[in-house]
Amino acid sequence: MPFIPHTEQEIDEMLEAIGIKHTDELFEEIPSHLKVSGLDGIPPGMTEMEISRLMQKRAAQNREAVCFIGAGAYEHHIPAAVWQLTTRGEYYTAYTPYQAEASQGTLQLTYEYQSMITALTDMDVSNASLYDGASALAEAVLMAVRGNRKSKSRRILLPRTVHPAYRKTADTIVSGQNIELVEVDYDRASGTLQLDALKQAAGDDITAVVIQQPSFFGTLEDVDAITDWAHENNALVISITNPLSIAVLKPPGQWGGKGADIACGDGQPLGAPLSCGGPYYGFLCCSQALVRQMPGRIVGRTTDVDGKEGFVLTLQAREQHIRRSRATSNICTNQGLVVTASTIHMAILGPRGLENTAAACHANTRELVAQLSAIDGVRPAFSSPVFHESALLLDKPVNEVLQALAEQNILGGYDLSSDYPELGNAMLVCATELRTEEEIMAYRTALQAVLAVETRHKEIA
């Protein structure tokens, strides 16, 4: 029996100790007509050899391709040490550190994580993680509603330059709580949010303004001006940032005169592989003033009875297991293991490693945009500077172009047309530090060919 160690003799001894003849008697309190006779739809068990063969086959069906897609998940180099350490059983198979004395490894590491992510964002405090960037935005919105005592409206300005899936997720999660998410349009020429649009959408009272930097389009928002405007209007500022980008871009804690109040985002670019979409983790930082509105676990440094340094879960009175229906959130399990990887990743890369990686992503994307824009029928959608993603306009339907590229094992980008139909044939491209000059040139050649072929089809038709 897989993963059940009992011998026949032990089973007999245990049944005797309990005072029963058969394990069926253990379930005698369950009404017998409700019991299931067998799980007939479950296939027979496999040996490790057999499942290895199956999974290798399945993995191979995911065709290998050169990836120019970003849109919220980015392919980066992860030092070999990161996941070798992370999958040590002591990290991998530990539970939430409720018994602090037996969990100092996880607790200290989480404290180090909180130290690193607050250093990157330049914020006062961080929690131990949330599920992902999208759900972190939802928690940030809920936190702003609790934290902004000057505002009564529960209105949040949510620009369309924020990741569409993040907006949908926030809507799912906060919609039951009488909170209004107000969409704010972007400027078609620059691909950024304009103060005028914010002012128009604002009304009398706004609770918070969300700013994504770099925006979903990769463009750079005027974060100082928007932050100051929000604060002048008694609104809190929620930032969504790519944590790698702020190794070189101005961190949310320094936006405008006072800095963002709540900083969230997805930690994936810092040590989590793409892995079909997860597990990643959501980071959530805030100003000291908001710390008691924070959802999720927080680790604090303290001392033991001998005065020796140690780490514990703290401020637990905010959480569901104490406060139940009045908790700041229902979150319990977070993304601890991915945070473990991310902490080790940041430690190994260090400030210089992260800066160089971020700058290399920027340089590669500029090169990619230059090469692709040189093709007839391809041009940048927006005029603003970008970090490591850019929207391009094609003179052909994007889905057809992407499909043709995919047949040559190039994942050419993300089709913007369903979320932003007003842009026409627009796609979002990204080149991280991993993309080589050869790959970029191969993409150019392939795209040129795809666009030319399609033109010829049209001419014939």
Add this chain to the structure above:
Amino acid sequence: MLIHEHSRPGRKGAPQAPTSKADLSDIPQNLLRKDSAALPEVSELQAVRHYTRLSKKNFSIDTHFYPLGSCTMKYNPRACNSLAMLPGFLSLHPLTPDQHSQGFLACMHELQAMLCEAMGMAAFSLAPMAGAQGEFAGIKMISAYHQANNDDDRREILVPDAAHGTNPATATMCGYSVREIPTLENGDVDFEALQQAVGPHTAGLMLTNPSTLGVFERQIEKIAAIVHDAGGLLYYDGANLNAILGKIRPGDMGFDVIHTNLHKTFSTPHGGGGPGSGAVGVAERLKPFLPLPIVAEGNGSYRCLSEQDAPQSIGRLSAFLGNAGVLLRAYIYMRLLGKSGMERVAEFATLNANYMMAEAKRRGFQLAIPDRRASHEFIITMKREASELHVTAMDFAKRLLDLGYHAPTTYFPLLVPECLLIEPTESEAKEALDGFMDALEQIREEAKTSPELVTTAPHTLPVKRLDEVSAARNLDLRWKAEATA
């Protein structure tokens, strides 16, 4: 020592990143960072040694018996990890066109189907990223269902007082008010109180069965009937699913919606606090409301359903497909177990718990619910030891750490004073169970002869008891350069 304290200005990691910094001059100055982030500057060796040493300060399933009640700390097979980390899965971008990710999607589709079969539900969504998010999705679907029926007066969710804190917290997040239902001495829900509480304002009842008291709710059919008759729906909290896997299915008990903790029952790692997965299953009538994405099959190929396919869906819970890597691990575990393996999970989890309970009784410990069968877990109360020997359940827990056992869950459920909630899981051998019971007995002896040894435990771990009050009062939540300079 913190990693930051190994740091020296100018020390560089390794060839892990581009060695020079590319040009950023096209970005306006006011959008650039002026100072470097205060991150540690250490060598790769220093980092590896630091985090290897830190890991040794953890108890884990791989190193210790970890009978944490309600957490199902069973063995996490290594094959599940190594196969989920094959390059073909790790390098797959979540927005890859479906035709390029058929291998992954096939696994997800089969996982949905196996969960339906094992739980007796009509359909599953793998989107929720943890139990609490699964609960959220479930209650949100109940809300969407009533809304679709224009049944707008149902503003209340019923929750037994023995429930996990996530239940009432979830109901609040979904905009409901919470009404607690008391529990009887014997562990069953107080049916009369439930009868009085159920009515036209009832949106649903959240129930964990077996309950957190470690017993099966015997009146489940009556409970289902009374909630359904009043027009409410029944939510199954899958926290204790390991107690019934292969014996009875939530769908057959009358539940309309359930969440499963794949990180408990289906053996994906707890990772020091996550990631988990809270896949949700529904009966036919809630199918249209399932969260997205859902993997569908047609003409021999797989694709993710979107908002266009499922207009009544409660929507998305994450940017992509939940905790995909966790889902892969659960899939591999289920295929390893197969039909016969899965049918035996509850049998042996329950055998282990009942054996430990019998042993506890024989050794003179007081059981919270002595006259009933344990589920996959049971409760010892140290009420007597606390009053007679002045040694609390927490003292027992801390001393157990010294003796090489992770403590059971302490002081939960809140209904039982001085309690230890003990869950051995099916993957532990008899000698581990015996060793744990010997340790409990030894501690009780120590409590009589040298109580201080117990009340000041632990003595052998990296730190002794920590000052939590001062931690909350004088918040120190991150390292600061100036503090050590």
